[in-house]
Amino acid sequence: MKITQILALGVCCILICNARAAKSRTYMDTITNKQKVLSFYKQIVGQRKTELIPEFIIEGYKQHNPTVKQGRAGITEMINFLKTLPSPPEGARSPIVRAIQDGDLVVLHLDVSFMGKRMAVIDLFKLKDGMLTEHWDAIQPLPDESGKAITATNGTTEIEHHASAEDSRLIVDQFYKVILNKQSASQFINPAYVEHDASVVASGKGLAGYLSEPERAVKIHRIISEGDFVVVQSQFNRNGKTFVFYEIFRVAGRKIAEHWSVEQAVPDDVKPEDMF
Structure with a gap:
């Protein structure tokens, strides 16, 4: 094999x-x-x-x-x-x-x-x-994250089932609509926001700025929610390649409070749509 x-x-x-x-x-x-x-x-x-x-x-x-x-x-x-x-x-x-x-x-x-x-x-x-x-x-x-307080996968794990999945989904959906329309999205970010994606941190642009980079050309395929957790399945472009992109958002106080992501390049011999 x-x-x-x-x-x-x-x-x-x-x-x-x-x-x-x-x-x-x-x-x-x-x-x-x-x-x-x-x-x-x-x-x-x-x-x-x-x-x-x-x-x-x-x-x-x-x-x-x-x-x-x-x-x-x-x-x-x-x-x-x-x-x-x-x-x-x-x-x-x-x-x-x-x-x-x-x-x-x-x-x-x-x-x-x-x-x-x-x-x-x-x-x-x-x-x-x-x-x-x-x-x-x-x-x-993933790189070696030994000694780091915030890693790619740590943080909140338990779902708050008293939170409305529909409300959580709506917050993330509105956040992305604002980003795709090139508008300010600062109103959607919780003051205690925690970022787990090292690329977002390294960009120095914040989550909204990182996701709204012109070359990314984001296309959303699915938004999935349970309680205060929301998953976005999407694709974006970088240096002429298409990437599969999954994000997990945690919503608190009607704002995005935590964010994780996993990305993978679509193989050259595969049509991007086949991975969605």
Whole structure:
């Protein structure tokens, strides 16, 4: 099997032998899809139980990761590859940091370490009748962040379910509309705002300034929300290349209070639309 950076997600996820049950699992149908995805990670990816794949994945499973085959065959091939690797250590930390659900969509934010390399990953799954039907993702290598108080994936993890998902989504949607219209967005930023994207910090422009750079040409595909967390799936351009871009926003006091992101270049031989 060809091993690529994107396939490294499968390799790195051998650490998910004991994926935690998200503490945000409350409220009826929110349990079903989110817990189904977490169970998929634990039993299929972590414990490599290929015999259970038909219980989680539909035969016509649509894969937007261009290095993985379509359907159950792609998942089976990936898990069979994982079986050739050493077993994860007993009690290994789960790399799942955040789990967010909006109806039939579930987003996982992961901090994955493998063979001395660390990556931030965002997975997006679509489900129907309790079965995984579609998958998108992005993987970004991370630098050494030892000793840093703010890293690419740390910060708030628990969803505030008393917060309105619709209100949170509206704040982020309005924020982006203002940015795309080249207007000031300072009114959307909480005074206690925390930025986890080192590129935003290094730019010195703030989040709004960074996202509104003329060469970025942002195109939003989906906005997903649960409680005070909002995920934006989009694409942008840099130096003639198209990037897949996932952002997680936390909203507090009707303002953006925290921000994480994962970006990945679209391979040269892949149409950008195929990754969305």
